[in-house]
Structure formats: structure tokens, C-alpha cells
Amino acid sequence: MSALLVAEQVLNGLQYGMMLFLMAAGLTLVFGVMGLINLAHGALYMTGAFACAAVAAATGSFWLGLAASLAAAASAGALVELAVIRRLYARDHLDQVLATFALILVFSETTRWLFGSFPLYLSLPEALSGAVDLPGGLVYPAFRLAIIGIGFAVAVFLFWLIGRTRLGIRIRAGEADREMIAALGVDIGRLYTLVFALGAALAGLAGALVGTIQSVQVGMGEPVLILAFVVIVIGGIGSIRGALVGALVVGMTDTLGKAFLPQLFALAMEPSAARAVGSALASMLIYILMAAVLIVRPQGLFGARA
């Protein structure tokens, strides 16, 4: 096991974590600020990916596609908030789960109807295709490095937005006391639409980036959604910092676990059995981690409320 291999797997974990962060950031904002469980977040991720694929295919420009993914997911998010989600804030979580699950089905079938069941594949933009040489002899795909960079940039932007702007103050105030901020003259309805659209745009961005290196297909959002929930439970609901740390922890644990656990077991067992046990344990690892966090800190690593 060479240092280069470990370094490459760490980068893979970082890239995976950043992708999860983009998903989890929106989910945790919506859950924290509005108290809403949004299962349709994965559908918005898929919307972004399909918008990117369609626009990139039509115009030949990946960057226009990326812009379209943000725009499409944000407007789909705003539309869904106005039409459906708005009626759910006062309801209990079970109603929210039912309604947003219905949204998953509506989005999936509409997408299938528009684009068909066959997966779409995107080409990487010229500037980011191929691999780059990093210091120390490490070779890594340029596009995955770009995802890591975009993830960090979004994290910095969100910290600034939540911590340093008037909008951020309102979001935090809305999280703490909804009636009070409404009484102070803030249009809480518009604030909620804005937060929801912001979360949707981040999910759409994640979908477009991941769709570019993997594939764009109906139902691509749901496996990621489950992981994003794990992330916000670990990080603490409503906390952007928690989402970032949780996403990186989950990304690293999953990637490094899958890469090295089978080899670790091979030291003590015969290879084929070690592989079976190692891979089985590796896929359980993040859920074990979540359970451990819930036992020690039920509110999550950075969660304010118990």
C-alpha cells in the first residue's frame, strides 16, 4: 500500500464528501429553518442533472448546462415550495414525508416522459478533461479536483451568507422564532421560498457535477438523498458547518473504508473471506458511524437543539 494510493483515495473521499455537502447543505437549511422533511430533494438533484445534460447537448457548452442546472433546480424548487410545500409547514412530519414522496414520483415520471428511461451521458468540458499532475507524483482527474474546489467555494459562500449578510440574519432568526420575525415585519413566506430555492439550486449543481462524471438517469437522486440525511443527522440539523463536517466525515469513511478494509482483513484472514467481510463491513461503516454519533451526541456534532 503506497502513500500515493492513500493520497489518491483521500482525494476521492474529499470529492465524494464535497458532493454530499452540496446535497446536504440545502437539506439541512430547509429542515433547520422550516422544520420540513423534504424527500423530494433528490428529485431536485435529478432535475439539475437533466437540465445540464439537455442544455449541454443543445448548445454544446458544458458551462451553459451548468448554469441551466442551477436555474432549473432553483425555479423547480421555488415552484414546488409555492405550490405544495407551503401548505405543509403546519402539518406534522408524516404528512410532509407523504407529500414530498409523492413529489419524487411526479418528478421521476415527468422526467421519464420527457427524456425516456435511457441514461444520458455528458462530455467533460475541454478545460477540465484529462488528469493533472499534482506535487509528489500524484496524478488526479482535473474534473474531480474542480468538484472539490467548487464544494469549498460553496461552503465559503454559505458561511458568508448565513453569518455576514442581512438575509443570513433573517434565516437564523426564522430558525429560532418564526412568529417573532414575522411580527418584526419580515415576509416569512418569501424568505422560505428563497431558502428552498437556494437549497434546490445547490442540489441541482451537485446533480449536474455528478451526472457529468457518472450518468444522468431517472432515480439517480434517491441513493444520494439517503446519504445526505445521514450527513445532516451526523452534522446536526440546521447547521451548515455540521453539514460540511458531516459530509467530509461520511465521504472519507465510505471511500477509505471500501478501499482499505478488505486489505486490512486480508492480513488476518484468507483473501476471499477477507474481501467478503471487508466489503460488507465497509458498506455498513457510515451507518455504524451515525449510530455512534447518535449515542454520544443525539443532536449531532454541531446541532443546537437536542
Next chain:
Amino acid sequence: MKRILTGVAAAALIAAGAAQAEGVKVGMITTLSGGGAGLGIDVRDGFQLALKMAGDAGAAVDLVVEDDQQKPDVAVQLADKMIQAEQVDVLTGIIWSNLAMAVVPAATAQGKFYLSPNAGPSALAGANCHPNYFNVAWQNDNLHEAAGAYANSAGFTNSFILAPNYPAGTDALAGYKRFYEGALAGEVYTQLGQTDYAGEIAQIRASGADSVFFFLPGGMGIAFMKQYAESGVDIPLVGPAFSFDQGILQAVGAAALGVKNTSQWSKDLDNAANQAFVAAFQEEYGRLPSLYASQGYDTANLLLSAMAKADVADQDAFRAALEEADFASTRGDFAFNSNHHPIQDIYVREVIQEGDVFTNKVIGVALEDRGDAYADQCNM
């Protein structure tokens, strides 16, 4: 639940009451959505093309097609529905070996014929073979055995091998190792349906291998090939045709040029049946056929050949007619082994570019008249 059962019962009654048309009722369960959709669509299109080209004989086949979504539970439900409510005589269509293992033993036990246009898991070729189960494609190991034989002749001595963790994946690596004589730089099982291969590619990069053998059909292969091309790793790839079929090549493009892969079929095989098939397929669907399409086409033609000789109600006669395999296969010579799996040549192909289309051409024969390693364990 009760209401559903009543509904099913009513549907069964209606189906039973309807006058049985002469001919054969065929239920096709295949994958038409998700990452594996390309395979099922090709099998279906190849099958329907053969029926269409057969004219009246083809019209005697009453075909029902359903999407299994690549999920074993859905496939089992569809099979139950087709057997009980629609009363099909013959089942076919399943792409994935884990789905085949869930459906085929139950279907043959209920006295239905199953003609596999794709999945050929080792369990169904050996101890669990069944007189009513015929595989028209290959036993799962076959193309991988040929890839192993090719790797020897290409001088590879240190292969990194990977496949998804499901019956066809374990068959694939077992098949490769059966003929490959070199050492293994690494052996990895991935998740079925996985779309991110960054971790595996890092292991390949660090392994010091001189070749990479991979079996990743459908969308998995597209994702892997695209990510491999971007990774800067340039260790030569070897694989079965499933990793380089027509659908994958169109999505992957130039990154696959020159890669060697093994197949029982290629569009440039020089026989009359194949030339007619390739031309008709392009005419009908506006794209090049894949090996899956050829398998669907051969399956339909096998069925038609048996229908011409026997009535499906007379199971023994129909089975004997199937065993004769008296049809013009797109692969040229084709015969059934004692376990109802093919004996056929397996070719080596190379990925080439024709105009702006990426496709394969035959460059040699890897294994001649290959049966499979499990026929001895089959007692019918």
C-alpha cells in the same frame, strides 16, 4: 390485499376464458429502464425483428413485454403474473443473472419453457440445469474464458481483474482465471449498478498491473470507461464484449479505440444470416445492432424453428425440436450441449472507428467450439 387478489383472480378467469389463439404465447421480462436499459431494449428489438421478418410464422407468436427495472422482486412478480394470469407457454428476456436465478427455477418447475437470450449463470448450467431451460446466448463464463485465453496470447502476465458482485460477476472472474495463466495484481468485486469507480481506478493505478480485465455491462461500463479515460491511467484494457458493446462504445467514444474484447458474435461475421440481420436491424431501428440484439434475434429464430416442428402443448416434442437448434444463427455454427447451453466459437474483436461510428471488428478466434465447464455436473 384481498382486493388485489380478487383482481388477479378475475384477470386469470378472463384470460382463461378468452379463446386461446393458435400459436405460442411468449412472456418477455427484460430491463427497459435505468442503467441496464440498453441491453433489454436491444434484446427486445432483436427478438421482435426476427418475428417481423418471419411473416406469418412470426405473427403466430403472441408476445408480451414487461420491464423488470433490473430488480429481482419485480421480475418475480412479472413472472408470476405472466404464468398465472396470462398463461404464457414460454418465458424469455431476462438480462441479469441475479434476476434469472430468481425467476427461472420457479418458471421451469411450473412446466414453462425458458429461453435465455442473455443471462447464463453457472448454477443453471450445472447441478440445477433443467430440461425446459435453454440458453441461446452463452454460459456466463464463456466470453471471460476467451478473454483469459487472449490475455495469454497477448503476453499479459499480471492482470488486475474486476467485476460486480453478483452471479455473473463471480462467473466472469472464475471464467477469466480458468484460462489465464499469469499472476493477479488485484481482484476486486464492485457493487452491482455502481456508477463511481474512482476508488477502483486508484487501486488499478497503484497495482503495477500490465493489463486490466473488467466485466461491467451496460451503464456501469460506460461510467467506468469514461472515468478510466479521464484518470490518466494507461494500462491496456481487456474484456468481454459486454464491456465494449455497441451502446457503450457510442457513449465512450475514442477512449475505447484499439481495445480487444471477446465475443460469440460480431456485426462483421461473414455468414448470410448475420448479414441479413445486420442490414434489417439498421433499416428497422436506425442504429447498429449489439451482441444483445443478435442474441434476442437468435432466441426468436430458435423458437420459430421449434414451432415449425412441434406444438408447444406437446412438451416432449417441443423440447426435442428446441434441442435440434435447427435455425440459421447469426453466429454461424451453433449447437446445444447436453446441458442446453451453446457450443460455439468465441472471437477476439478490436474496437475501430468507421466514419463517426465506433464499432468492433473480428481479428481472430479465441476458442473454437467451446461448450462450458459445467455440462458434466448436469444430469437431466
